[in-house]
Amino acid sequence: xxxxxxxxxxxxxxPETVIRRVGGGAVLVNLWTGxxxxxxxxxxxxxxxxxxxxxxxxxxxxxxxxYDGNAAAVGRDVDELLALLSERGLLES
Numbered sequence: 001x002x003x004x005x006x007x008x009x010x011x012x013x014x015p016e017t018v019i020r021r022v023g024g025g026a027v028l029v030n031l032w033t034g035x036x037x038x039x040x041x042x043x044x045x046x047x048x049x050x051x052x053x054x055x056x057x058x059x060x061x062x063x064x065x066x067y068d069g070n071a072a073a074v075g076r077d078v079d080e081l082l083a084l085l086s087e088r089g090l091l092e093s
Contacts, residue, residue: 010053010054010055011050011053011054011055011056011059011082011091012050012053012091013047013050013051013091013092014030014032014089014090014091014092015092016030016031016032016033017029017030017031017090018031019044019047021044024040024041024044025038025039025040025043025044026038026039026043026044026047027039028047028085028090030088030089030090032089033088033089035088035089037084037085037090042063042067043081045063045066046059046063046078046081049062049063056079056082059078060074060075060078063078
């Protein structure tokens with residue numbers, strides 16, 4: 001995710017993935033693969049932003065505006081979450 005192309009290209013949830021809000025977080029289910037992934041409140045917000053078609057850099061910028069944190073730490077956390085979502089088939093390639 002760190003190369004400049006991925007920084008600018010919109011990231012998209014897999015079209016077969018549905019979300020259900022639960023408490024402060026959410027549960028994602030990929031209907032094609034059967035993968036289920038539980039999200040905390042911040043990760044659920046990331047998903048909402050992804051639905052809007054944001055790039056990785058836009059995602060980090062939005063999170064920095066909404067939550068406390070430094071850019072490097074937020075960037076690392078976003079990269080980890082995006083890698084997990086991608087591994088589980090929840091993001092389009």
